[in-house]
Ligand SMILES: CC/C=C\C/C=C\C/C=C\C/C=C\C/C=C\C/C=C/CCC(=O)SCCNC(=O)CCNC(=O)[C@H](O)C(C)(C)COP(=O)(O)OP(=O)(O)OC[C@H]1O[C@@H](n2cnc3c(N)ncnc32)[C@H](O)[C@@H]1OP(=O)(O)O
């Protein structure tokens with residue numbers, strides 16, 4: 001392991017990165033709360049401010065991926081579609097197979113200029129995650145309980161609310177509804193068999209209702225679906241902890257732009273359309289497994305410096321109070337102050353470790369682990 005790699009794996013580096021993320025994130029959450037009165041005066045201005053505030057948070061994780069770990073993200077797509085990315089609203093359908101799939105999505109959001117405004121159909125549990133989850137309220141992220149009876153109305157209303165959104169956004173849908181595990185795949189394929197649907201090798205059976213309600217409620221606002229299929233070279237199993245340790249991964253993303261008009265409006269036809277899409281995605285993953293690449297040309301956008309600049313800004317801003325705190329700690333000589341500071345540091349680092357745990361598949365929910373009728377979140 002080289003010197004640089006050794007430095008990147010030092011706990012003190014992670015502690016400092018976590019300190020900057022947590023403190024800057026809480027400051028930004030506070031600023032977001034301060035924009036609440038503005039929503040009554042000018043909703044659009046409040047939205048634009050929150051897009052930039054959210055960028056300050058999200059881009060720190062993107063900086064960790066792009067600059068700290070140096071992970072390569074390659075885009076396979078049609079050059080004509082490429083010209084439209086970032087210039088229209090779109091529904092992104094992405095396979096949910098990796099712990100950092102959302103982060104690879106974010107890096108493309110950043111490169112096409114929609115990182116602050118992008119949204120997702122997220123499980124309600126994530127709304128309680130400090131910093132990122134809390135910031136999502138102000139981004140009008142759509143939350144679901146993964147119980148259709150309760151979700152159908154709230155999801156539709158939340159999506160309708162986005163029709164006058166002032167900036168381009170991508171709406172991410174992980175149609176499988178949960179991260180891929182062997183057990184969930186086995187149960188999912190039993191459901192596929194019971195429905196007379198072809199089995200999938202690399203995906204869980206997609207949940208079609210959320211996709212249908214999303215497309216129906218974003219018609220007129222979103223121009224297309226970006227069918228996105230992600231994989232990593234050499235069977236890498238990437239993790240956020242790996243990124244923090246400076247480990248370099250190689251992500252490949254295959255994106256097809258499908259105009260919304262091509263998607264049936266009828267619920268049953270739309271469901272059938274989505275099942276067919278996932279059969280195609282499965283064949284792309286088979287192609288990838290055989291050849292190590294996706295079909296079609298590579299047109300990769302380069303990473304941009306703004307995520308690094310944002311991280312350096314917050315680090316310099318927060319380095320001063322940290323230095324003051326440490327110098328007072330040393331000069332005070334008070335054991336109590338030392339004990340309290342160490343306790344606070346430990347609590348914060350455990351908090352950040354818990355947040356990172358939200359991305360780990362070995363801690364995933366029970367959703368999809370039981371047959372249809374007994375599903376729990
Ligand atoms: C150019 C670059 C392009 C792209 C860049 C890529 C991305 C960038 C874009 C944006 C980035 C933005 C943000 C990223 C940041 C963070 C992301 C955060 C991640 C969190 C995401 C999540 O939380 S995923 C979990 C929540 N989301 C979902 O669940 C969505 C999918 N689910 C649905 O849509 C569901 O329909 C529902 C939730 C609305 C309702 O679910 P429910 O289970 O109640 O009902 P369903 O009808 O879906 O399920 C019952 C039907 O399913 C069948 N069934 C039952 N059991 C199973 C089983 N075990 N497996 C499979 N199928 C099952 C059952 O038979 C029912 O079938 P029906 O025929 O009756 O429908």
Ligand SMILES: CCCCCCCC/C=C\CCCCCCCC(=O)OC[C@@H](O)COP(=O)(O)O
Nearest residue numbers: 017018021060064102178179355356358364365
């Ligand atoms: C600059 C370095 C910063 C270091 C500190 C980073 C700490 C913050 C890290 C992560 C915050 C939480 C990220 C939220 C996104 C989680 C996405 C996700 O994958 O959710 C799982 C969900 O889809 C399905 O859940 P289940 O599979 O059903 O269970």
